[in-house]
Amino acid sequence: MRTFKVLIAALIVALSLFANAGTPAQTETYFFKLSKSLRGVPPTLEEREEFAKAVQAGTAEAFLQKKTQEYLTDDKFTFKLKQKVDELLKLKQQREFDKTPKETGTSYDRLVSEVIQSNSSWDQLLLAKSYHYMPPIPWDFLSSYNEDAFFFIPNQGHVPSPSFEDYLVPDTKRVERHVAFAPDDLRIAGVVTTPRFFGRYVNTALNKNRRRAAAVFRVFLCDSMAPSVPATDNQGEKQDFDTIFPGHSSYTEDDIRRNTQADVHGQLMDCKSCHYKLDPLGQVFGFSAATLAPLPAAGSLTFKGQDGRAVAIPLRGLGDMAQALIQQTEYEKCQVRHFWRWYIGKDVPVSRHKEQELVKKFNDLGRKTQDFVSYLVSLPEFKERPQALTQDQLLARRAVNIMKNCNDCHQSQDKDPDIRNWDLTDLPYSQDADERKDAIRLLRKNLDIDHDGVGKKMPPKDSLWKLSQDDFAILRDWINRGAPDFDGNAQVSPKGTP
Amino acid sequence: MIRFLVFGLALALSPQTFAAAQMVYVNGAPYVDFGDGRIAVVSHAMGKLNHGTIALRQIENTCDPGQVLANCKIHMEFASHTVGLRWSTHPDANKLNAYVKRIFTGSPNSYDIKDGFGIYSWFSSQVRNQWTASFNPDVIECDQYDWMKQLPANGHRRFLQSWTGETMSPNPETGVSENQTISGGFNIELEKNAAGTFTVAKIGSAVSGDGVPPYISNSVSTITFLANNNQQCQVAFEVSIEDIIKKVQAPHFYDIDPATEMPVRSPIELQNKFTTINGIRAILLPGANLKEYE
Amino acid sequence: MRTLGTILLLATVGFSPFAKGSFEENAHRYMSGQDIIWSLSMFFDFSKNSNNKEVCTELRALNETLAGGNSPITGEPISPSPTQGTVLWITGCIDEYFASYNVLVGDPIRAKRLLGEEFYKSVTDFRLWQPWADVPENLQRALIRHMVAAFLGSDDVIKDFGFIQNPDDFREQLFIAAQTRTQATILQIVTLLAMNLSVRDEFLSY
Numbered sequence: 001m002r003t004f005k006v007l008i009a010a011l012i013v014a015l016s017l018f019a020n021a022g023t024p025a026q027t028e029t030y031f032f033k034l035s036k037s038l039r040g041v042p043p044t045l046e047e048r049e050e051f052a053k054a055v056q057a058g059t060a061e062a063f064l065q066k067k068t069q070e071y072l073t074d075d076k077f078t079f080k081l082k083q084k085v086d087e088l089l090k091l092k093q094q095r096e097f098d099k100t101p102k103e104t105g106t107s108y109d110r111l112v113s114e115v116i117q118s119n120s121s122w123d124q125l126l127l128a129k130s131y132h133y134m135p136p137i138p139w140d141f142l143s144s145y146n147e148d149a150f151f152f153i154p155n156q157g158h159v160p161s162p163s164f165e166d167y168l169v170p171d172t173k174r175v176e177r178h179v180a181f182a183p184d185d186l187r188i189a190g191v192v193t194t195p196r197f198f199g200r201y202v203n204t205a206l207n208k209n210r211r212r213a214a215a216v217f218r219v220f221l222c223d224s225m226a227p228s229v230p231a232t233d234n235q236g237e238k239q240d241f242d243t244i245f246p247g248h249s250s251y252t253e254d255d256i257r258r259n260t261q262a263d264v265h266g267q268l269m270d271c272k273s274c275h276y277k278l279d280p281l282g283q284v285f286g287f288s289a290a291t292l293a294p295l296p297a298a299g300s301l302t303f304k305g306q307d308g309r310a311v312a313i314p315l316r317g318l319g320d321m322a323q324a325l326i327q328q329t330e331y332e333k334c335q336v337r338h339f340w341r342w343y344i345g346k347d348v349p350v351s352r353h354k355e356q357e358l359v360k361k362f363n364d365l366g367r368k369t370q371d372f373v374s375y376l377v378s379l380p381e382f383k384e385r386p387q388a389l390t391q392d393q394l395l396a397r398r399a400v401n402i403m404k405n406c407n408d409c410h411q412s413q414d415k416d417p418d419i420r421n422w423d424l425t426d427l428p429y430s431q432d433a434d435e436r437k438d439a440i441r442l443l444r445k446n447l448d449i450d451h452d453g454v455g456k457k458m459p460p461k462d463s464l465w466k467l468s469q470d471d472f473a474i475l476r477d478w479i480n481r482g483a484p485d486f487d488g489n490a491q492v493s494p495k496g497t498p
Numbered sequence: 499m500i501r502f503l504v505f506g507l508a509l510a511l512s513p514q515t516f517a518a519a520q521m522v523y524v525n526g527a528p529y530v531d532f533g534d535g536r537i538a539v540v541s542h543a544m545g546k547l548n549h550g551t552i553a554l555r556q557i558e559n560t561c562d563p564g565q566v567l568a569n570c571k572i573h574m575e576f577a578s579h580t581v582g583l584r585w586s587t588h589p590d591a592n593k594l595n596a597y598v599k600r601i602f603t604g605s606p607n608s609y610d611i612k613d614g615f616g617i618y619s620w621f622s623s624q625v626r627n628q629w630t631a632s633f634n635p636d637v638i639e640c641d642q643y644d645w646m647k648q649l650p651a652n653g654h655r656r657f658l659q660s661w662t663g664e665t666m667s668p669n670p671e672t673g674v675s676e677n678q679t680i681s682g683g684f685n686i687e688l689e690k691n692a693a694g695t696f697t698v699a700k701i702g703s704a705v706s707g708d709g710v711p712p713y714i715s716n717s718v719s720t721i722t723f724l725a726n727n728n729q730q731c732q733v734a735f736e737v738s739i740e741d742i743i744k745k746v747q748a749p750h751f752y753d754i755d756p757a758t759e760m761p762v763r764s765p766i767e768l769q770n771k772f773t774t775i776n777g778i779r780a781i782l783l784p785g786a787n788l789k790e791y792e
Numbered sequence: 793m794r795t796l797g798t799i800l801l802l803a804t805v806g807f808s809p810f811a812k813g814s815f816e817e818n819a820h821r822y823m824s825g826q827d828i829i830w831s832l833s834m835f836f837d838f839s840k841n842s843n844n845k846e847v848c849t850e851l852r853a854l855n856e857t858l859a860g861g862n863s864p865i866t867g868e869p870i871s872p873s874p875t876q877g878t879v880l881w882i883t884g885c886i887d888e889y890f891a892s893y894n895v896l897v898g899d900p901i902r903a904k905r906l907l908g909e910e911f912y913k914s915v916t917d918f919r920l921w922q923p924w925a926d927v928p929e930n931l932q933r934a935l936i937r938h939m940v941a942a943f944l945g946s947d948d949v950i951k952d953f954g955f956i957q958n959p960d961d962f963r964e965q966l967f968i969a970a971q972t973r974t975q976a977t978i979l980q981i982v983t984l985l986a987m988n989l990s991v992r993d994e995f996l997s998y
Contacts, residue, residue: 026949026952032945036823036827036831036998040827041827041831090671090672092672149704162765163765164540164765168540168768168779169521169782170782170783196670196671199670200669202669202677202679203679204677204679204720205734206718208560208732283730286659287660287684287722289682290662290678290681294659298730
């Protein structure tokens with residue numbers, strides 16, 4: 001039995017077919033996609049019969065809208081979306097559907113599930129000040145987080161003590177706990193101040209909570225700390241230095257010497273491109289180690305916005321951090337991109353214009369989770385049958401993947417507004433043919449694509465990011481084929497054509 | 499003859515049923531009543547009191563990077579702590595006060611239902627166990643105390659927001675072992691002594707509920723505080739617990755001092771005592787074969 | 793289940809080609825491991841398996857790498873698309889289910905979902921271990937028609953997916969393949985059909 005199954009498995013995996021060139025998914029296909037995407041199972045046979053009747057009666061659209069709302073309130077939808085949040089935070093995947101969230105759920109699990117289930121604003125993932133959880137299993141200490149210690153120690157200085165029954169008697173039922181902090185408690189910030197987040201992003205003396213800060217930047221602002229290119233002129237360098245060492249103008253020689261000794265890593269030009277963001281935010285986690293500290297700690301939210309603005313918001317604690325984050329445009333864009341990736345697909349590009357539309361809708365809907373998902377699954381991009389990409393379409397995607405690195409620097413640091421506002425990942429580069437030609441010529445020349453970057457101007461010599469030979473090959477191929485856009489349409493004449 | 503044989507066979511074939519064991523409490527102490535005349539008490543005891551030294555080599559002071567780094571020692575009294583299930587009532591007088599032994603029918607394997615691997619100092623009495631409260635508090639002695647200059651102070655008292663210790667252990671989410679802060683306390687107060695050393699005088703709360711001192715670490719121990727100018731400061735030490743380990747590994751370290759044996763009164767004494775906990779839970783399960791406990 | 797005929801049956805019945813191109817860049821979104829377990833549970837109650845029921849009803853260390861799980865270290869899928877292991881996991885669970893459980897007697901609701909109303913009503917006369925060859929052709933075709941629709945969807949959905957251009961031809965292939973198994977019982981044919989359909993892209997992705 002095993003032999004033939006292995007053979008079949010080999011056949012299945014070895015062979016592949018291209019799909020036909022794409023056609024819009026028919027309504028019934030959309031129904032299947034809706035059901036599988038939202039709740040992980042195809043429509044039941046009974047639902048398919050109901051759908052067929054609705055189609056005959058001309059009420060398919062209303063039927064699908066009703067089903068969408070029904071699926072969004074299904075426990076399976078909550079579980080699936082929570083899994084995506086777990087992946088985003090790089091947490092261990094929750095395995096058991098039936099036993100969650102009430103029976104085994106930690107404070108993090110319960111909070112995320114409740115935000116989804118109650119169609120709350122997505123911001124509650126940061127703003128929540130109360131938690132439900134099951135107390136730790138005292139007799140199985142190693143397998144469960146000590147949520148009691150995490151939440152009670154900072155408040156009361158002692159942990160609720162289990163009883164002898166809790167430890168010793170096999171059938172003792174555990175009773176759910178609820179802990180509510182004051183709405184203005186500066187220490188508390190939703191999922192960030194939960195044992196699972198603290199447990200995933202542990203702290204050490206060397207780390208000084210930078211790991212937690214980096215996770216916050218990545219998850220909530222989509223800033224993955226790409227290495228920057230240091231400023232190459234005195235004005236730029238001074239600006240950078242002012243941002244990172246705001247008090248330096250009053251330093252004495254002794255102060256400078258001491259600072260140099262303090263944190264050599266943080267002094268290096270390339271390192272500071274991340275540390276100027278991480279260190280002030282790490283300070284906000286303050287004295288929190290394995291559990292929440294009894295007192296909040298001050299720091300700041302510091303970064304350069306995508307529009308080049310300098311953000312430096314003083315924070316009194318993690319509660320302030322939560323409030324500050326949800327007000328940033330980078331937060332809005334980042335969260336809608338997460339949802340886009342989850343429900344439309346990583347491989348479906350989002351243009352700037354589309355991103356603006358999504359952000360507007362996200363805000364118009366009060367950032368409510370289910371409502372925004374409902375909107376996404378009504379979009380043409382969700383309804384369209386995904387198609388196998390042509391070579392040109394694939395090349396376009398690979399090319400912009402490389403260009404993302406250019407965006408990371410240019411969009412935040414370039415002094416020339418034309419370059420700063422040029423989104424190298426947004427194709428086509430212009431509606432005007434001459435402008436497109438100029439853009440491609442500029443790319444070709446500045447990167448010296450034809451010679452694998454031997455005479456390149458970009459990226460600069462001291463950039464931490466460099467193109468590989470494969471990258472040059474992809475870009476060369478892409479440009480020679482006319483720099484096709486995502487639909488496979490050439491932006492310029494392919495090489496060898498007039 | 500045949501009737502006797504049949505009866506004997508029936509007896510052999512019928513499932514062995516015992517009265518179920520149950521928990522009973524006498525003066526707040528937990529006992530396991532086996533229902534057959536045998537009773538066992540959940541008890542704990544200390545080992546001999548030991549004195550040990552932990553070496554702390556300062557490696558960082560973020561608020562005063564030019565400071566001459568200090569070398570310190572923590573003088574600590576500590577003892578082992580054993581929790582287990584002992585016979586308090588038994589038809590065989592020889593078994594009284596012995597630990598309940600779990601045996602396996604048809605196998606030579608057996609084990610005592612007890613846990614003897616805890617090591618505790620005065621520090622833990624402030625956050626959980628009371629039985630170490632009579633130990634001398636831990637004392638810090640350094641070759642110089644420059645690192646304390648910026649600690650908030652009130653007379654002889656110095657205040658630390660947190661003092662934590664790191665250990666290499668698996669990340670609960672990824673399973674990968676890494677250094678992480680798992681022990682220590684918040685709101686710690688140090689009291690300056692006449693000799694110029696400092697006693698750990700008070701601990702507000704534990705970092706993780708366990709009561710393990712922050713200087714019991716195989717890595718780094720870190721003090722954080724708010725300096726008088728409201729700057730967040732961190733002083734870190736590299737820890738060596740060689741002396742403690744040597745003493746723990748000495749013969750008879752875990753031997754119980756019988757004079758200290760007493761019933762457990764607080765459930766918190768059972769924390770991390772897995773053999774005892776799981777052993778008792780197995781006894782209390784319906785249908786447990788109580789003949790397999792001697 | 794070890795004969796060459798069985799191998800040929802599945803080979804001729806058709807295979808489920810996974811979409812070309814990397815998972816990140818192209819076409820289909822595969823269901824997660826939990827989705828696969830939920831979807832299969834519409835037809836099979838794997839808690840009735842006599843062996844390995846946990847592996848078929850829960851995600852655990854043994855099967856989560858086969859089922860699209862993410863590595864918590866990187867946040868990325870351990871495997872970007874289903875693998876041979878995924879196929880073996882699914883088909884193994886189904887095989888064990890039919891071997892250890894009389895679905896007709898034990899679970900009429902799932903039995904009807906799996907076999908279709910028409911075939912379900914008639915099979916009690918045949919019983920599942922009677923020869924497939926004894927089943928009237930119209931019922932054989934009814935079973936195949938139902939199972940294809942139950943697992944993959946209507947003809948419109950199948951065609952829209954793009955792998956099967958002509959669902960009638962596909963069903964005919966299944967029918968012919970089943971007919972070549974002259975010694976097979978009804979249960980064996982149902983098992984093979986279920987195993988084949990449940991690993992197709994049309995079932996596992998969207």
